[in-house]
Amino acid sequence: MNNNNSLSRRDFIKSSVVAGTAGVVGGFPLLSSCSTERSKKGEMTLPELLEQAPDGKVIKAGLIGCGGRGTGAAMDFLNAGPNLQIVALGDVFQDKLNSCREILKKERNVEIADENCFIGFDSYEKVIDSGVDLVLLCTPPHFRPAHVEAAVNARKHIFMEKPIAVDPFGVRKVLAAVKRAKNLNLNIVSGTIRRSQKDYMETRRRVLNGEIGDIVGANIIRNGGALWFRTRRPEWSDMEYMLRNWVNFCWLSGDHITEQFIHEVDVMNWYLGKNPIKATGWGGRQRRVTGDQYDFFSIEYLYDNGMRTHCAARQIDGCTNGKVEQINCTDGYADASGKLYDWNGNVIWEYPYPEEGDTQSPWKVKNPFVQEHINLVTAIRTGNTINDGEDQAYSSLITIMGRMAAYTGKDITWDEVLNSDLYLGPKTYIMGPVENIPETIPVAGVPGKE
Secondary structure, three states: HHHHHOOOOHHHHHHHOOOOOOOOOEEEEEEOOOOOOOOOOOOOEEEOOOOOOOOOOOOOEEEOOOOOOHHHHHHHHHHOOOOOHHHEEHHHHOHHHHOOOHHHHHHHHOOOOOOHHOOOOHEEEEEHOOOOOOEEEOOOOHHHHHHHHHHHHOOOEEEEOOOOOOOOOHHHHHHHHHHHHHOOOOOOOOOOOOHHHHHHHHEEEEEEOOOOOOEEEEEEEEOOOOOOOOOOOOOOOOOHHHHHHHHOOHHHHHHHHHHHHHHHHHHHHHHOOOOOOOOEEEOOOOOOOOOOOOOOOEEEEEEEOEEEEEEEEEEOOOOEEEEEEEEEEEEEEEEEEOHHHHHOOOOEEEEEOOOOOOOOOOOOOOOOHHHHHHHHHHHHOOOOOOOOOHHHHHHOOOHHHHHHHHHHHHOHHHHHHHOOOOOOOOOOOOOOOOOOOOOOOOOOOOOOOO
């Protein structure tokens, strides 16, 4: 294979924007989002993953976005260590807030005071101003950039669910906020869980240490069933309908290539450590019944060294489902979730999962939804700042790049997407009509001629 078309380990380490470090402060090992350090031999090693965050003064958190994922994030935060509190809730819908409040009371005996429960599009500002140390940002991702910006301006630590934006305008806003957060020593952890999952971390460590040669490409697939949807009720305004059906509207979710497939694309980016220079893509819709999104995508990304990767996702019931996170190398390939193969398909290493019930094994894989909060709380309490916001901004932008290529049928370059003025959604938010966002599906190209 021509070495000019391969990404060497030396070049990877030199140019990587995601290869992080782990440090020890105050006697506590702290795992960064990238979770790697180098031995004296120059090889990547993994620090110990803490079972829970170290004790310390009370950390008060506010939850912004009280749906299922937000409620789950609140529980994950409470499970990360001692002296952690959820003290404020914010959402646009009273029923969502009430449900979250009831679950916290039932499951964890946590009671949120009436005066700390906020409803409306400005509820995020009220949660931020309620005396919290940290915010959990779990609304539909359209709102994430404004919420990140406000939290950083108020000097709050941040957990932000993926993705961090739905358009280039929002990505740039997050990048600016993340840069300011670094200057303020604020901690930011994103909800792309694989970077906090030990089996994924160990597999990546082995690949980057060269156990199957140099990285030359990737094949990334996520095929699953259709997501939930809500049909419109007569009493709902345009805005309420879209918000209650948010995973089916591009301006709110970014389409499923951004909202869900970002997990797998982020794994690819974590390995490659560089951004593509061009995306070529296609997609379409066959089965969705509401909203304006596609239900399948196929994207090819081109890199500056000639390397190509393929990423495809589908959400249709009744089809063969499966996930592929294959990193191709000169001497074999990796299943990023825990196996290395030679090019004859023979397994040459697999993650040594402990037997069921073995809680003492060093290979136990902690629930990554909790582990990311352990990392965040540990960083706050040790003073060893972590901030993965830039990595997640670029992962979001790469998925947006692919979506734009599929929607338009045009090749999209990195410079084009990074500098695009594309903004999705209304500029003001009211529970009423939403202008200029018809429930129509993007169609690539132009009609053929007879």
